[in-house]
Amino acid sequence: MKQPAEPAVSVTLAEIARIAGVGRAAVSNWRRRHESFPNPVGGSDTSPQFSLAEVEEWLDREKKSKPTAGRLERLWPQVEALGDRNSMGRVLSAVGAELSAPGTADTLPIPLELSPEQRALAEQAVRLAQQEGASETFGFLLQRWLGTHVRQIITTPEPLAELMVDIAQWHNEAPVRTVIDPACGTGSLLLAAGRRWADSGEPKLLGQDSEPVLAAVAAARLLLEGMNSRIMVADTLRADALQSGQADVVLCNPPSNERDWGHAEVATDPRWLFGQPPRTEPELAWVQHSVATLAPGGTAVMVLPPAVSARRAGRRIRSALLRTGALRAVIALPPGAAPPHGVGLHLWVLSQPCEDPSGAVVRLVDSIGRDGAPSAGRSVIDWPTLRTTVLESLQSDEAPAGVSVPVIDLLDEQVDLTPARYVPAADSAITVNLRQAWTRFDLRLSETRDLSQTLSKLTPMHDEGTVTSTTVAELELAGALELRTGQALPEQQLHRGDPPPDAVRALAIPDLVHPEGPRHWLSALDTESGERAGTLTVTSSQDIVVVGAFRAFDAWVDVEAPTVLGPQLHLIRVDPTVLDPWFLAGCLRSPSNARQAGTHASTSSRVDVRRLQVPRLPLDEQRAYGEIYRRLTAFDHVVRELGEVAGSTSRALGELLATGRLPRG
Known part of the structure; x- marks a missing residue:
């Protein structure tokens, strides 16, 4: 019988740099200077893919890699080449179990049934762990796996898991002998519980999950930590595999908004002590299950x-x-x-x-x-x-x-x-916030007055001659500027909500059309890797961002750089000895300019950025006009902030008025 072909393993230029322990620029130089550098096997011109085997052979032959560099980085592309989430998860589970104790893979909640290639890959990881460390190797593979499938696997952040354990410990007065997570996922909550109560008599950790691979990964994590645990594969709401009434602590971050959770199948279940959960309320089914799982005096802490x-x-x-x-x-x-x-x-x-x-x-x-x-x-x-x-x-x-x-x-x-x-809001906090709001309001009002006095002195001049114009395309051809187009944002690496301090803002057309929505951002590491690989377009200081969609057309100097630009957004980087960026941005954002450069061949009108017009002016005059545009931009920003501060101050006063906490008379 013919054996299936081993999956091809490919790597990007950024991954080659990590494998070799050098910078991205060094790899680009190797590719340009050495005719023997491997040819791409896939990808695109901006993000080529290379055969990992050919790259490793070339690095070894040319002695280009550091002896200890990139061992784990060399391993990951082979795991990723398995393709689907479950195959990668089974290999990960086998590695964790084997690192905990040889032969313990049979104790996992599912038979792994690895192919010869998958088994060889797991054995390679175990051998590598002897050099890199068991926890380091497994942790590296786990984080890469979770990051690759971040949309499919919801995990409980470690700080939140520790907080939930803190709450359970505060509320639970009796000794903790058994901890249960009925929707354990990859085991983060059970791991936090095991670490917390390890010194006070190691508790028994029980968990179950309906996804076999997640249960296997959770079991491997707990085995590697040497914890007393048992993980099972079961649909908790339909067919609970754990005996009710035995948990001192239940920790649970259940799936939410599920519609097919077995509403009709478990209509008469004895767990529904508080009433049958409606079909649209699966979370309340998990709540009642968790209460039914508790032993007398036990505590359940749930994320909902x-x-x-x-x-x-x-x-x-x-x-x-x-x-x-x-x-x-x-x-x-x-x-x-x-x-x-x-x-x-x-x-x-x-x-x-x-x-x-x-x-x-x-x-x-x-x-x-x-x-x-x-x-x-x-x-x-x-x-x-x-x-x-x-x-x-x-x-x-x-x-x-x-x-x-x-x-x-x-x-x-x-x-x-x-x-x-x-x-209720604390009185002291309201007082301080209100004073701060008035301070911000006075400051913005003063800034608005100063800018308006300056800008109001500007009057139109009579036409004293014709100013010739050029286009962005002609300036690009002359080398006065560089034009780059935004690329698709990587969904697997894209985060939503409030970003951490080292995050990089990601911008797409929907963010401009609906600015009240959540912010999007990428980590600094993902941004750097994407820029090196040529898969991300990232702005720098004094770069201009131009929106190519007619409905949201605009242009501005990116004072918040770096920013990762999505499709239909363009980056313009000028030669400062020829063009002033503020002058250029002010000219490009003219609505009449956009109408002339617009393409209206379809319902989704776009602006051809290369056709946008720019007056031909000496650099000194450009800078003078650029300073005016800079003040206009500051005026727009201050007026917008003034409105926001006025609104928040008015709401705060309204809340005090509604609660009778404003002085009368």
């Missing part, structure tokens, strides 16, 4: 979308959870704490129903914008501050971010458990 706290369809079950005392706390997290990053998720803390729920209260915590805690306007989550805010608000009635609400006060027609509805 904020809509679960308020949707009309779930009010009956929320009411039952409140009446029985099963719901103990709801914690609102800032956006960016976990995927989806543009939404502020909630943590629910639950226990078994109380024997005497009379007088029960629910602790509601709103961590957004409290005493230095992360807010929706911040760029990155300050996890130590967030942890302190949440734990203090749970433990103390004096903490301003939390409030204890009697159950009877929550049992209205809506049964809305959103913390922001009940946690």
